[in-house]
Amino acid sequence: EVFLTQSPATLSVSPGERATLSCRASQSVYSSLAWYQHKPGQAPRLLIYGASTRATGIPARFSGSGSGTEFTLTISSLQAEDFAVYYCHQYHNWPRYTFGQGTKLEIK
Amino acid sequence: EVQLVESGGGLIQPGGSLRLSCAVSGFTVSSTFMTWVRQAPGKGLEWVSVIYTGGSTYYADSAEGRFTISRDFSKNTLYLQMFDLRAEDTAMYFCARGSDAGDFDYWGRGTLVTVSS
Numbered sequence: 001e002v003f004l005t006q007s008p009a010t011l012s013v014s015p016g017e018r019a020t021l022s023c024r025a026s027q028s029v030y031s032s033l034a035w036y037q038h039k040p041g042q043a044p045r046l047l048i049y050g051a052s053t054r055a056t057g058i059p060a061r062f063s064g065s066g067s068g069t070e071f072t073l074t075i076s077s078l079q080a081e082d083f084a085v086y087y088c089h090q091y092h093n094w095p096r097y098t099f100g101q102g103t104k105l106e107i108k
Numbered sequence: 109e110v111q112l113v114e115s116g117g118g119l120i121q122p123g124g125s126l127r128l129s130c131a132v133s134g135f136t137v138s139s140t141f142m143t144w145v146r147q148a149p150g151k152g153l154e155w156v157s158v159i160y161t162g163g164s165t166y167y168a169d170s171a172e173g174r175f176t177i178s179r180d181f182s183k184n185t186l187y188l189q190m191f192d193l194r195a196e197d198t199a200m201y202f203c204a205r206g207s208d209a210g211d212f213d214y215w216g217r218g219t220l221v222t223v224s225s
Contacts, residue, residue, distance in 0.1 A: 034212070038153075041217070043215040044153070049210075055213065091211055096155075097158070100152070102153070
């Protein structure tokens, strides 16, 4: 099983500032990594797949980078609607899909 | 427009059974792989089960032997039959569509399963 460790668990950032979220895999998942945004009561939303490709309709302020075992999600200028929980997800080791434990992005 | 709508959740006693449904529109369940993911209260996302286009099915260790994933092409619906439910199965259950790249590109809002006496 591939374990994903996200850091930090909680990130406090002011609107307009940059947020950087990390995801580390216990073994290489190459570029088979996705990021999701999840707000209470809503469906999780795919932001990034293939480690760095934005999904359809995702604003350019969201960007993903990394490969192998180290990945980063960057939100360049936080908007009010960006405060949520973010999960990374590896699908290299299918069908044993795994998620990180999540990073809660909160307003500072 | 792609939509997934889960139903079938509720309060169930330990040892009981429940069948969750995921009605989809905007695509067909036969055209791509489909999956179930759950989120226990206060916890993160946990993959539960997947069914691939050819019909192969796989389960997380926590679901193996107790859950069965299936689909009905005529109803364009995904199912999760759950048996021998335990308190630790209490969670919001989401269905999601698998993309060609392998990620889960569309999700439903979930249906809540509470296992308690």
